[in-house]
Amino acid sequence: MGVPAQDPSPEADRGEAWQRLSAYAYLSAPDRLEYVEIMRVFCGTLLADLAVPDVLAKLAEPGGPAAGLDAETLTVRLEQLVRWGNLLRSSHSVKASSITEYQRSRSRYQLSKLGERIQRDADEVLAGADAAREVSSELLALVERGLRELNELVYRPGGVEPQDALERVSTLFVQFAEFADSVRDFYAYLGQVLARYDLDSAEYQGFKELLLDYVEAIREDVAFRAPRIAAVLDELWPHLPGLLEHIDAHGQGLSGALAGAGGPPEVRVQRSRGRELTDWEGLRGWFTDVDGQGSQVDQLRDATLRALQSLLANAKRMLRSASGEISRRKDLLRLARWFDEAAPQDAHDIAVAAFGLYGTRHLGIPPASDEVVPAYTSWWTGPVVEVPVALRERGSRAQRGRASAVEDHSEQKRRLQHAAREQAAARRAAADELRSAAGRLADVRLTSAALGLLLELLATALGNARLRRAEAAGTDGAQDFGLESAQSEEAELGIRLAVRRTTGVQTVLHSADGDLVLDELELEIGRSSVSASDEAEVGVS
Numbered sequence: 001m002g003v004p005a006q007d008p009s010p011e012a013d014r015g016e017a018w019q020r021l022s023a024y025a026y027l028s029a030p031d032r033l034e035y036v037e038i039m040r041v042f043c044g045t046l047l048a049d050l051a052v053p054d055v056l057a058k059l060a061e062p063g064g065p066a067a068g069l070d071a072e073t074l075t076v077r078l079e080q081l082v083r084w085g086n087l088l089r090s091s092h093s094v095k096a097s098s099i100t101e102y103q104r105s106r107s108r109y110q111l112s113k114l115g116e117r118i119q120r121d122a123d124e125v126l127a128g129a130d131a132a133r134e135v136s137s138e139l140l141a142l143v144e145r146g147l148r149e150l151n152e153l154v155y156r157p158g159g160v161e162p163q164d165a166l167e168r169v170s171t172l173f174v175q176f177a178e179f180a181d182s183v184r185d186f187y188a189y190l191g192q193v194l195a196r197y198d199l200d201s202a203e204y205q206g207f208k209e210l211l212l213d214y215v216e217a218i219r220e221d222v223a224f225r226a227p228r229i230a231a232v233l234d235e236l237w238p239h240l241p242g243l244l245e246h247i248d249a250h251g252q253g254l255s256g257a258l259a260g261a262g263g264p265p266e267v268r269v270q271r272s273r274g275r276e277l278t279d280w281e282g283l284r285g286w287f288t289d290v291d292g293q294g295s296q297v298d299q300l301r302d303a304t305l306r307a308l309q310s311l312l313a314n315a316k317r318m319l320r321s322a323s324g325e326i327s328r329r330k331d332l333l334r335l336a337r338w339f340d341e342a343a344p345q346d347a348h349d350i351a352v353a354a355f356g357l358y359g360t361r362h363l364g365i366p367p368a369s370d371e372v373v374p375a376y377t378s379w380w381t382g383p384v385v386e387v388p389v390a391l392r393e394r395g396s397r398a399q400r401g402r403a404s405a406v407e408d409h410s411e412q413k414r415r416l417q418h419a420a421r422e423q424a425a426a427r428r429a430a431a432d433e434l435r436s437a438a439g440r441l442a443d444v445r446l447t448s449a450a451l452g453l454l455l456e457l458l459a460t461a462l463g464n465a466r467l468r469r470a471e472a473a474g475t476d477g478a479q480d481f482g483l484e485s486a487q488s489e490e491a492e493l494g495i496r497l498a499v500r501r502t503t504g505v506q507t508v509l510h511s512a513d514g515d516l517v518l519d520e521l522e523l524e525i526g527r528s529s530v531s532a533s534d535e536a537e538v539g540v541s
Contacts, residue, residue: 023085023114027122031077037066038077039086039119042111049090049110052078078109086115133185135218139175140225146172147232154239162250165243173273176283180296183218187303190215219304226297230287233280240280247275427453431493438525442508451511457497458523460488465499489528498524 026035041058042050050058052071055078059066069077081087090108150168153160273279286296335354339347373382430449437444446454465486489496500522507518 019085020114023112023118025084026081026086027118033065034069034077035081036119036122037062037064038074038081039111039115040123042087042109043116043119043123045111047110049108051108055109075107078107081115082109086112086118088112133182133189135186136179136182137218137221139179140221140229142175143172143179144225144229144232146175147229147236151232151236154236154243159246160243162247166247166250169247169274170272173279173283176286177273180286183300186218187300190307191303215304215307219301222297222300226287226295230284233284233287237280237284240277244275244277428493431490431495434525435495435527441523441525442510444510446509446511448512451509451513451516453493453495454497454509454523455516457488457490457495458499461486461497461499464488491528494528496526496528498526500524 026032026039029035037059038055041055044058052075056069056071056074059069059074066074078087082089087109088111090110146168150160150165150172153165153168281290284290289295289298335350338350342350426449430447430453433447433450434454437446437450462483465483483499483501486499486501487497501520502522503520505520505522507521507523509516509518
C-alpha cells in the first residue's frame with residue numbers, strides 16, 4: 001500500500017501557479033505571432049518530437065508570419081518556449097549519418113500538456129471571440145430527460161448497471177457543460193454590445209428583436225426547465241454516493257490503472273465530469289440556491305433584466321438624439337484613428353484643427369515685483385508664476401461669484417480692548433508700588449509685576465547711559481568707569497529711575513520671584529514730570 005502524498009505547502013502552490021502562468025508569456029511577447037505559428041505546428045501532431053529542420057519545413061508551408069525564420073532564430077524561439085514550459089525536450093535518441101545532420105537534429109522538442117491546453121484556448125479565442133454564440137437550449141431538455149431516466153433506473157429493482165450508469169452520467173455532463181458554456185458566451189457578447197452608445201436605428205432595431213425574442217425565449221425555457229431539474233436532483237441526491245461508488249467499483253479509469261501499476265503518487269488525474277460528487281454539487285448549484293447567494297438561474301434572470309434596462313437606455317438616447325443631442329463616439333473614434341496614423345507634425349495640425357490647441361504660449365502674467373528674473377533664465381528652471389484659478393481652468397480673467405461679506409471683528413476688538421485695559425491697570429499698580437517703596441527697596445518685598453517694571457526701567461536706563469573714564473585714587477594711575485545720564489522714565493505711568501555707579505555698594509531687591517543683587521549700583525526712583533521744579537525726589541536705597 002503506497003504512502004499518500006502530503007498536501008503541498010502554500011509556498012509550493014504559489015510557485016506552481018507562477019510556473020503555469022509563465023506559459024502564457026508567449027501570447028504577449030513582442031514576437032507573439034511567430035510563437036503562435038510555432039505552437040500550432042506542435043499542436044498539429046500527437047506524441048511527435050520535432051527538430052529544428054522539421055519545424056522550419058512546416059512553417060514554410062502556410063507562409064505565415066514565421067515563414068521567414070532562419071534556423072538560429074527558430075532555435076532561440078524554441079528554447080524560450082522550453083523555459084516558459086510550453087515545450088519539452090525530447091528524450092528520443094538521434095540517428096544521424098553525418099556530424100552536420102547530428103548538429104541539426106540533436107535538439108528535438110515535443111509539446112507539453114500545459115502548452116497544448118493554452119494554445120488550444122488561444123486558437124478558440126482568436127477564431128470566435130467577437131462572434132455571437134448560439135445558446136444550445138435544446139440541450140437543457142436532454143439534461144432533464146437524462147436525469148429522469150437515471151433516477152428511474154436507480155429506483156428500479158436491482159438498480160442500474162454500472163456501465164449504463166457511467167454512459168448516462170458522462171453524456172449528461174457533456175450536454176450540461178456545452179449548454180452552460182454557450183449561455184456564458186452569449187451573455188458576455190450581449191453585455192459587450194449593450195455597452196455601446198453609438199447604435200444607429202438599424203442596429204438598435206436588430207438588437208431589440210434579439211433581446212425581445214431570443215433572450216426572452218432562453219429565459220422562458222430555463223425558467224420552465226429549472227424547477228423540474230431541481231426536483232429530480234433533490235430526489236436523486238440521497239442515492240448519488242452509492243451510485244458513484246458502484247460506478248467506481250466497475251471501472252476506476254485512469255486513476256485505477258495508475259494505482260494498479262504502482263505509478264508515482266505525485267501524478268494527479270483529472271477525472272471525467274460526473275465521476276466526483278463535487279461535479280454534481282456544481283450541477284445542483286446551477287439550478288438551486290444551495291449557499292444563499294443565488295443560483296445561476298437567478299443570475300440569468302437578473303442579467304436579462306439588466307439587458308432590457310440597457311436597451312431602454314439606448315432608446316432614451318436615440319430619442320434625445322432626435323432633438324439634437326447626438327452621440328459623437330464614432331467621430332471621436334475616427335479622430336483617434338487619424339492621430340494614431342499621423343506623423344508627429346501632422347498630429348499637431350490635426351489637434352489645432354480639431355480642438356484649437358496651439359503650441360505653448362505665454363499667458364502674460366507678470367512675476368512678483370520683488371522678484372527679478374534675468375532674460376537668459378530658462379522657463380524650465382525659472383520660478384513658477386501663480387496662475388489664478390479662473391484663468392487656469394476657464395481661461396477667463398473675469399471675477400466670478402459674489403463678493404464675500406465683510407467679517408465682523410467687533411467682539412474680537414472688545415476682547416483686545418479689555419485685555420489692554422487690564423494690562424495698563426496692572427502696570428499703573430506696579431508703578432504706584434515702586435513709588436511707594438522708594439527709599440526703602442531693601443526693606444520691602446515687591447510683587448512680580450513691580451519687579452518686572454523695575455527691570456524694564458533698569459534695562460532702558462543702562463542702555464541710555466554714557467560711560468565716563470576717571471582715575472581711581474591710590475591706584476597708581478589706574479582708571480575706573482562711571483555712569484552718566486543712566487536714567488529712564490515712563491511718562492504714562494509717572495515714574496522715573498536713575499542709576500548711579502558707586503564702588504563698594506550692593507543693592508538687594510526682594511520679590512515674590514526671588515532676590516536680585518545689584519553690585520556697585522544705586523537706584524533712585526522718583527515721579528516723572530514735565531519740569532524739574534515739579535519733581536519730588538525721594539531717598540536713595
